[in-house]
Amino acid sequence: MRMVQYLTHNDYALWEVIVNGDAPAIASTSAEGPIPPKTVEQKLARKNEMKAKSTLFEGNKESKKMQKTIMKQQYENFTASRSEGLDKTNDRFQKLISL
Known part of the structure; x- marks a missing residue:
């Protein structure tokens, strides 16, 4: 509950990523491994996703x-x-x- 309040008040965009996901951020995988994001939107979405995960698990x-x-x-x-x-x-x- 505290995490929800913190994120909704301090970084709502980050909360949106947690709740809804960030579709452009999900890079597909190939036989060699994950394919990195290429467009600006994909890079921003990936950054938001990583920030959300980091905040949730590390604080x-x-x-x-x-x-x-x-x-x-x-x-x-x-x-x-x-x-x-x-x-x-x-x-x-x-x-x-x-x-």
């Missing part, structure tokens, strides 16, 4: 910074509970540091 700079801050806070605030066993504490810690 933007602000979201990456926020994720790092949150993980740092979780690491610094990590404590073991007396009622929790050592195995569960270790599992929680391993999950935290593997993110």
Whole structure:
């Protein structure tokens, strides 16, 4: 939901590519591999498609910074509970540091 709001407000053209696709951007493939776009429209469409995929799967700079801050806070605030066993504490810690 947040990603939808972000994209619709900050880069609506990018959101359109995500929702509807960008037909000229889809390069056909041959036996040797993908055929690169040749026209200006195809190149622009390919750029929009790559930007959309990158934003969806990697996030933007602000979201990456926020994720790092949150993980740092979780690491610094990590404590073991007396009622929790050592195995569960270790599992929680391993999950935290593997993110």
